[in-house]
Amino acid sequence: MKKVEAIIKPFKLDDVREALSEIGVTGMTVTEVKGFGRQKGHTELYRGAEYVIDFLPKVKLEIVIQEELVDPCIEVIRDAARTGKIGDGKIFVSAIEKVVRIRTGEEDREAI
Numbered sequence: 001m002k003k004v005e006a007i008i009k010p011f012k013l014d015d016v017r018e019a020l021s022e023i024g025v026t027g028m029t030v031t032e033v034k035g036f037g038r039q040k041g042h043t044e045l046y047r048g049a050e051y052v053i054d055f056l057p058k059v060k061l062e063i064v065i066q067e068e069l070v071d072p073c074i075e076v077i078r079d080a081a082r083t084g085k086i087g088d089g090k091i092f093v094s095a096i097e098k099v100v101r102i103r104t105g106e107e108d109r110e111a112i
Contacts, residue, residue, distance in 0.1 A: 001096040001108065002070050006061045007035065008081040008089040013059050019080040020063070023072050027112075029062040038086065056087065064096055064112055 008016060013030065020028065034055035065073055074091055082088055101111040 005092040012081045016080040019076040031060045
């Protein structure tokens, strides 16, 4: 099993969710986060005063899936979240050692 984490622009969440659903991804956790990468924030003007916004709003998706779905999942997220502009986000993949469904006690493949 693998955990796919994606940091994307908030307005792309529905597109990504729908695309993942089409390939059979049935669940995910979504968190509103703030951060920056190469773009390092931006400057805004408010009531004549200029100020820097260091941390930009993003959405973090966490998806635990079987290994055979990892590459299609990455491809779908990449295509659905892409705007072609700086700050589109990142995708991280890591190994999951164990999953337990609390309600039933099911483990690993059955628990996903």
